[in-house]
Amino acid sequence: MSAWIMLSSWRGMLVFAFVFFVSISARAEATNLTSLANLFIGTASGANGGSGGNAFPGAAVPHAMAKVGIDVSTAPRQAGYISDNSSITGISLMHDEGTGGNTNGGYGIFPLFPLKNCTFESCPVGIGARAALRAAGADAATPGYFTTKFVNNIQIETTSTRRAGLIRFTFPDSEQNHIVVDLAHDLGRSFSGGSIAITSDGRVELSGSYGTDNYTAYACYDFTPPSSLSPQPIVKFGTFKSDSVSNTSSITVTPSDNSSISLSFPFTSSVSKIEAGGLLSFNASSITARFGVSFISSSQACANAEEEVPDWDFDGIREASRSSWETVLERVLVDVEKENTTVVELLYSSLYRASLVPANMTGENPYWTSESPFFDALFCSWDTFRTVHPLLSILSPVEWGGIVSSYVDGWRHTGYIPECRANTKNGYVQGGSDGMPILGDFAVKYGSRAQDLGVSTDSLYQALVDTAENTPPDWYRGDLCFLLFSVHADRNASTVGRQNTAWKTFGYIPTDWDDPSGSTGLATREASRAYEYALGDFAVRQAALALGKSSEDVALYANRSMNFVNMWDPNVTSDGFSGFAQRRFPNGTFALSPPDACSPVDPTPHSCARGDDNDTGFYESSSWEMSFFAPHSVATLIRLMGGTDTFINRVNHYFDKPYFQAGNEPSFNIPWIYHYANRPDLSVLRVRQVVFKSFNTGIGGIPGNDDSGAMASLLVFHLLGLYPVVASKQFLIGSPFVSSFTLVNDFLGTQTRFIVNGFDEATVTANPPNGSRLFVKSVVINGVQSDSLCVIDFDDVIGGGEIVLEVDGDAEAAQTRGCGSTGLPDSLETGGFAG
Ligand SMILES: *[C@@H]1O[C@H](CO)[C@@H](O)[C@H](O)[C@H]1NC(C)=O
Ligand SMILES: *[C@@H]1O[C@H](CO)[C@@H](O)[C@H](O)[C@H]1NC(C)=O
Ligand SMILES: *[C@@H]1O[C@H](CO)[C@@H](O)[C@H](O)[C@H]1NC(C)=O
Ligand SMILES: *[C@@H]1O[C@H](CO)[C@@H](O)[C@H](O)[C@H]1NC(C)=O
Ligand SMILES: *[C@@H]1O[C@H](CO)[C@@H](O)[C@H](O)[C@H]1NC(C)=O
Ligand SMILES: *[C@@H]1O[C@H](CO)[C@@H](O)[C@H](O)[C@H]1NC(C)=O
Ligand SMILES: *[C@@H]1O[C@H](CO)[C@@H](O)[C@H](O)[C@H]1NC(C)=O
Ligand SMILES: *[C@@H]1O[C@H](CO)[C@@H](O)[C@H](O)[C@H]1NC(C)=O
Ligand SMILES: *[C@@H]1O[C@H](CO)[C@@H](O)[C@H](O)[C@H]1NC(C)=O
Ligand SMILES: *[C@@H]1O[C@H](CO)[C@@H](O)[C@H](O)[C@H]1NC(C)=O
Ligand SMILES: *[C@@H]1O[C@H](CO)[C@@H](O)[C@H](O)[C@H]1NC(C)=O
Ligand SMILES: *[C@@H]1O[C@H](CO)[C@@H](O)[C@H](O)[C@H]1NC(C)=O
Secondary structure, X not given: OOHHHHOOOHHHHHHHHHHHHHHHHHHHHOOOHHHHOOOOOOOOOOHHHOOOOOOOOOEOOOOOOOOEEEEEOOOOOOOOOOOOOOOEEEEEOOOOOOOOOOOOOOOOOOOEEEEEOOOHHHOOOOHHHHOEOEOOOOOEEEOOEEEEEEOOOOEEEEEEOOOEEEEEEEOOOOOOEEEEEEOOOOOOOOOOOEEEEEOOOOEEEEEEEEOOOOEEEEEEEEOOOOOOOOOOOEEEEEEEEEOOOOOOOOEEEEEOOOOOEEEEEOOOOOOOOOOEEEEEEEOOOEEEEEEEEEXXXXXXXXXXXXXXXXXXXXXXXXXHHHHHHHHHHOOEEOOOOOOOHHHHHHHHHHHHHHOOOOEEOOOOOOOOOOOOOOEEOOOOHHHHOOOHHHHHHHHOHHHHHHHHHHHHHHHHHHOOOOOOOEOOEOOEOOOOOOHHHHHHHHHHHHHHHOHHHOOOHHHHHHHHHHHHHOOOOEOOEOOHHHHHHHOOOOOOOOOOOOOHHHHHHHOOOOOOOOXXXXXXXXXXXXXXXXXXXXXXXXHXXXXXXXXXXXXXXXXHHHHHHOHHHHHEEEEEEEOOEEEEEOEEOOOOOEEOOOOOOXXXXXXXXOOOOOOOOOOOOOOOOOHHHHOOOOOOXXXXXXXXXXXXXXXXXXXXXXXXXXXXXXXXXXXXXXXXHHHHXXXXXXXXXXXXXXXXXXXXXOOOOOOOOXXXXXXXXXXXXXXXXXXXXXXXXXXXXXXXXXXXXXXXXOOOOEEEEEEEEOOOHHHOOOOOOOOOOOEEEEEEEOOEEOOOOOEEEHHHHOOOEEEEEEEEOOHHHHHHHOOOOOOOOOOHXXXXXXX
């Protein structure tokens, strides 16, 4: 029985009344949480061995489409910004958050740049000529606002809404001030056609195609503020472009005679290196540009700006953005005066980054019209299914409902659950179809309330089944454009999805197999794909159970979800441990590759990501690491690895070697995996170590790419002493880094307060001293002693009331009590997840 139903009982009412009082006071304490978010964590350069979190520190509202920020001239610069002294080439309208891969960066479209002291025709408008250094220490950002200053004293400020915003330039005086509007440069320098049109009333409309897959975006700038604000007279405007494609640095600026002026570049199949855009000159020291962005048309971009920023009220927009972030951050309340300041800063900075994406692009879907919300920047579900979505499940069910609806709508129009959609295009499938665990997670947690969250569970379930059963012609990379023309003719002639032909024929993914169905994809990563397909099937099983589907379905997908064991070669040994996941030929023989391949200590270079080197079988991970990946049946892994003691030694060895790769997602749950061996005491020690070794509040404070908030949400879970078991209601319990916290779920109207009795500040460190009170001794949920010291149910986590953890410092006693006599986390093999 779920805790929120329990609250309607008489005893529950009392508890509720008490908690309500406590929580209100907790809320009153917690004001101005946005001031605690440090937006520069993870902005160090990834060059020369730097940490490269690729975090985006500009202006954005939660789940924004518009993400406004400055762009540096040097790569790597995935999010446009890098905390270094390199010069800036502009301030642009959209960015990614924390993604890897494309070192030049995605988006960075339609940048503006301020110029001074040049005469109109001879201004240095080209991207190389105009680039300028910013003053030391001038960059500053708070949620909803970013500012910096150039060495020549021109200041930039910006704030934004979902699809629009304001950019303000403050010059030292009003003489000879100009703004460049750049058409031809995105971060990737991938312009392949577009247009710009400027009218005498100061409106600039732009369209451009960028990226390897030619996504087309639109923008609208207005430079004439309403009469209630200070005027910024436009004294001259015009366009500029390279004189020829062979010498792009020779540029001509063409002034307008005060009639409209435009440039148009037809789409080309190769990238164009030209310089092109507009230039406007003002007689004012403060110049504000209002912008709107769109994926539909430039007139829609203008309409977005008019609708979302009607009054050009910079301070008002900024405050509205801050306030929407405050609402997000207030979903986790801690006593910010009392708790460790580093922990508080890490917590709120991480909660901030975890809600930057995916991007709410409702109304901007270029492919189909639908009542459903449209979310983009799903990058990739492989990154986000483990922690980003489970965090949304606790704190942000309304947003999550919209995001899940968008996944389901993707299936409705393409036949498969989307995997890695970005800038409206499908990205590469990293492994499995990892939207499956996301949808399974939703079904399990909110299935009974799905309608209130706008999700059709019938569609959701069909999306899962179709993705689990059908095989697209290309399961590696889908092309939505192709789909547009083919989907109605043949739903299955589609994209993304999984290589189900192989999975269903063999019960594993064979290496060196010609698929007779003709379906293709990059024939690598066989072992890690099999592990992810297994988890995907578990998600279908879980959804079937939660949504009351047939027992045949439940059994079918439960059985398939155990097929990861078919990749297990018991004869492979490494460092004295036996049994590792391996690739396998169609005839059943294993194809040996070293278990340390693609680990941090791999002695041989391998292409471990999307390369076509297929001699390891693992995607961005090693066999050492992926052999621990079966969150739905870790008991099976313990059995295969030779029992509890060997398993514990093996996990220890994985961290000590280290095969542990803190900076990438396959490692996420492993610090917690001792729970399954009845040793939560080892997990809590390991989590302390991982947090303080891998994360900090500096610009290099993330161990790898933030990956659309994946690292951020992982850190939130570590700090709160909870870890989600995806596609299930189970959370592993650890030892929180704060003495108490409250989880606020506005959809359910609940506030759940966690109190750590005996909390010991001395444990807030990488290696808590012997005897410090780190180990969970009892868990009391709304006055009722829990049977488990290792797991807690989702319904309790968000059910409201009070959860009291008692901690002590007796390591030996902690080892003896383990999870409690019946407290182990569930595994399918041992009868877990019974529903
Ligand atoms: C929030 O805190 C910051 C930093 O202390 C301060 O500058 C700002 O004025 C505060 N904002 C509000 C709305 O209290
Ligand atoms: C920029 O920083 C680098 C590395 O810290 C330093 O070597 C270089 O001199 C700096 N350049 C400028 C222009 O300050
Ligand atoms: C513009 O020129 C004036 C006069 O030479 C000079 O004092 C000022 O520093 C220059 N400003 C910028 C931003 O270059
Ligand atoms: C340019 O045109 C605008 C309106 O289209 C008008 O308000 C303005 O006075 C004109 N400026 C000049 C210099 O002719
Ligand atoms: C644009 O798309 C076409 C077809 O998908 C492709 O052949 C071409 O290379 C792309 N152009 C650019 C500049 O990426
Ligand atoms: C390109 O044009 C610039 C400016 O006119 C000139 O200085 C340069 O020599 C030209 N480069 C080539 C390769 O023609
Ligand atoms: C700029 O504005 C000032 C004050 O209104 C005026 O005196 C001056 O002539 C203007 N300059 C130009 C170039 O329009
Ligand atoms: C997404 O944007 C739409 C349109 O503004 C809005 O109605 C909806 O609430 C947003 N959804 C989320 C989850 O933010
Ligand atoms: C690797 O893949 C290529 C092409 O997909 C195939 O020709 C080759 O046999 C494969 N090699 C192994 C070892 O699987
Ligand atoms: C493991 O080795 C044993 C002994 O050599 C052999 O009988 C068995 O078939 C091997 N198992 C696999 C899966 O290769
Ligand atoms: C299975 O196939 C592999 C690859 O073709 C081959 O090397 C191996 O000898 C075969 N095993 C058996 C038992 O035929
Ligand atoms: C917070 O914890 C960190 C990590 O152990 C420690 O370095 C710092 O001194 C603590 N801060 C306070 C204010 O105690």
